[in-house]
Amino acid sequence: MKRRDFIKSSLGAALVGALSGNAITSAFAAGPIKVGILIPLSGPAGLFGPSSQNCAQMAVDEINASGGILGRQIEPVYVDVGGPPADATQAALKLWKGEKAEAFIGMHDSAVRGALTNLFKGQVPYIYTPVYEGGECAAGTYVIGETPEQQLAPVIPWLAKEKGATKWYLIGNDYNWPRDTNAAAKGYIEASGGEVVGEEYLPFTADNFDSNLAKIKDTGANAVLITLVGGASVGFNRAFASFGLADSAIRLGTLIEENTLAGIGAENSKGLYSSAGYFASIDTPAATAFAEAYAAKFGADAAALNSLGESCYEGVLLLSALAGKAQSLSASDIDAIAEGTTYEGPRGQATMSNRHVAKDIYLAEADGTAFKVVQTFANVDPGNNCG
C-alpha cells in the first residue's frame, strides 16, 4: 500500500471510529468500567508497585461491593509505567483507544505525567496521585498528591517555633521536584525568621555523602530539608547520623515514607521529621480502619503501607466521587463539576480546589523505624497551581 493511501484509509477508519464512539459506549453502558491504573512495577520506583496495586485493588473491591460507579462495576487494568515516558504513553494509548478504558489513575513520575496529559488532552478523566512539585493545570487532570506549599507552609513555621529550626541547609537530588520544593521552602524559611545557609543538588548516582556532611557541619545548620529520593535518602540519612549530626540538627523530609525510614534504620532516625498527607500510623478512625482492612485482606507480610501506595486508594475514591457528582464519566461533564467536590478517605476529608485537593497534612517524627504524628495541620490549601 502506498503511504498516502495508508494515511487516507487510516484517517477514514479513525473518523468512523470517532463518529460511532458514542453509540458503542452507550451500547455497552451496563458493562464494567475499565480504569487504567498506571503504577511502577519495575525500575527505580518499582518498590512502590505492590503497595500501590494492593491499595487500588482494595478501593475497587470496596466500591464494587457497594454497587460500583454509576451502577457499573469497576474493572481495574494495571499497567507498568516504571519505564521511560514513551513506553508509558504507548501503554496508556493502547488501553484508552484499544481496550476503551474510561478513566486513568496514575502514581508515577512527572515526566510520565507530562507525556500523558499531552496524550489525553483532557478527553478522558485522569487522576494523578503522588506527592509532586505542583503546577499541573491541564484540563481533565486532577491531582491529589501533596504540593510543596502544603508540605512546607505550615510545617516550617512550626519547626521554627517548637524546635528552634532557624539555619536551614537544603539538600536534594538534581531534578525539578527538589528544586521547586526548595524554591518554595526559601520563602517560608525567611518568613519564619530563619535563613538558608546552604543549598546543594546531587546526581542520582551519589552514594558517598561525606563532603556534603562536612559542609553541613561547617555551616552550623540546625535544620536540614531533605529532598533526596529513595536510596540516596537512605544513604545520606545513615551517614548523617553516624557523624553525630543528629544531635545538632533536625531533619525534615518531604518524601521520607515507611520504606525509606526502614532503610535508614532505628539507630539513625533521631530528630528526623517527615511531612505528608498520609502515614501508616495516623491515629484517626478512618485511617485505623483502613490499615486494619489492609492487613486483613493482604496479610501481615504484604508490602508495607506508605503515602505513595495509599494515594492510589484515594485516587479511586476521587474518581468515584467525581463520577457520582457529575452522573457521568465523560471528561467534560466531570471537568464542569470538579471544583469543590469532596470525599472522605484514610487521609481525612479532601476538597478539590484548582484541580488539586485541600486536605490535612501530618508532621510525623521518626520513633525508631515507625512514624509518630506530632502535629496535624487541618485542611491545608494546595496553593495556586494554575497561575
Next chain:
Amino acid sequence: MDLVVTYGLNFAYSTATLGLIVLGLAVVFGLLGVMNMAHGEFVMLGAYSALTVQQAGLPFLLAIPLALIVCGALGWLMEWSVIRHLYRRPFDTFLATWGIAILMRKGVEVTFGREYQSVDQSLPGTVSLLGIDYPAYRLVLMAVIVVMFAALFVWYQRSNTGARIKAMVQNPDLAAAVGINTARLSRATFVTGVAIAGLAGVLLAPLVRVEPYMGLDYLLSSFFILVVGGLGTIEGLITGSSIIGGADVIISAIFDKTAGYLGVLAISILFLWLRPDGIFSRR
C-alpha cells in the same frame, strides 16, 4: 583546620573502602581476566549475610563466616558451571556474568523483598580524633582494611601459592607444563575473589543502604579503579582507589557532588585513552 582533618579522614576512608570493594574484582578480573559483572552482587550477598545474622539475633562477626561460605559456594558453582568454559573469551564472560548478576538480584528480591533493609552498627557513636568527631565504626574499619591489605601483600609476595598464581597469570600453558594444576588454581582464585567481595559487603553493610540493587553502585567504581591503577598488582589497586576516591572527595569539597562525579569519569576516560594499562602495569 577541622575541615582539613575531616576531609583528610574522609579521603582515607574513601580510599580504604574502595580498595576493599575492588579487591575481589582485582583478583578475578586482574588475575584471571574474568570481567565479572556480578561482582557487586557478591558484595550485596555479603550485606544480606550481615542482615540475616542480625535478624537471627546473632553477633555481627558471625556474618563473616556466613558470607564467606555463601559467596564461596556460589562462586564455586558459578566457576564450575559457566566461567571455566569461558576463560580467554572476555565478551562471553561479560554477558554470562551479567546474566548471573540479574539472577542473583532477583533471587534476593524474592527471598528478602525489594524494600530497603537496615543493618545496625556494632560500634555506634563517634570518637574524638584530632579535634573532630568521627564515626567509631569507620575508624575500626579502616584499621582492619590496612591490616588485611598488609597481610595479603606479604602472603602474595612470599607464599608458594602466590608464586604459582603469578606463574599461571604470566603463561598458563608453561605453568601447566611445569606441573601446576591451572584448572584447580583458577577455580580457587575465582572463589577467593568473590568471597572477598562478600566480606566487603559484610563490613560495609552497617554504613550503606541495603537493597537488592545495591551491587550496581560498586561495579562501576571498581572498574574505574582497575582502569586507573592497572591490573595484577596490589600497589596499582591502592593507587587507583586513592586517585578515584581522592578526586571525588577533593572536587566535591571544592565544587559540588556533580563536579566530583564528572571528575572521576574524566580521569577514567583519560586513562583508558592515554594509558590503557593503568599506572602499575604488570607488563
